Amino acid sequence: MKIHHLGAIKEWLHNQRVLIVLDDVDDLEQLEVLAKESSWFGPGSRIIITLKDKSILKAHGINDIYHVDYPCGREALEILCLSAFKQNSPLDGFEELARKVVELCGNLPLALRVVGSSFYGESGDEWRSRLYGIETNFDRKIENVLRVGYDKLPERHQSLFLHIACFFNHKSHVDYVTSMLADSTLDVENGLKTLAARSLVSTNG
Missing domain, CATH: 1.10.8 (Helicase, Ruva Protein; domain 3)
Known part of the structure; x- marks a missing residue:
């Protein structure tokens, strides 16, 4: 269906039971205009959102988050x-x-x-x-996809990511990385939270 203004989403679907998938969301504004409130859709509706940055979900007030891990x-x-x-x-x-x-x-x-x-x-x-x-x-295609997440990082967090990628084994514990970089000028604590939220590193285990 074609819409001529964003308000039409709320007008047309407020009494409809719908399943909506918003794929690869990368900006809070996208959620604000496409699915701001659950009242925009009829009872029993389900809205599924896929993204790399969990902070967008939290900023939108969404707490039901499922983390998709690497395959075994x-x-x-x-x-x-x-x-x-x-x-x-x-x-x-x-x-x-x-x-x-x-x-x-x-x-x-x-x-x-x-x-x-x-x-x-x-x-x-x-x-x-x-x-x-x-x-x-x-492969260039893989590199380009991964680069998108890296380029959107603040410069200080890009530097932390490069340190982790170049100097630490992928099995290094968070506490080990934090202690080794404690004397650096990097914002390690906040940087790790940002990298984890954007699915660029895993801090589990």
């Missing part, structure tokens, strides 16, 4: 295989290679799909030759 090893392998082999498990002779690719992609779904698609139909020898390329160069 088995799920990551299946994601890769669906793109690389068009089935949910590796072809014979590709098991070790597929698991190595999953390891290099760090269970990142986008990376698994992009790399898997690029390997589709290739021989085992071609897989082996490309593994080095994965280790040394990230």
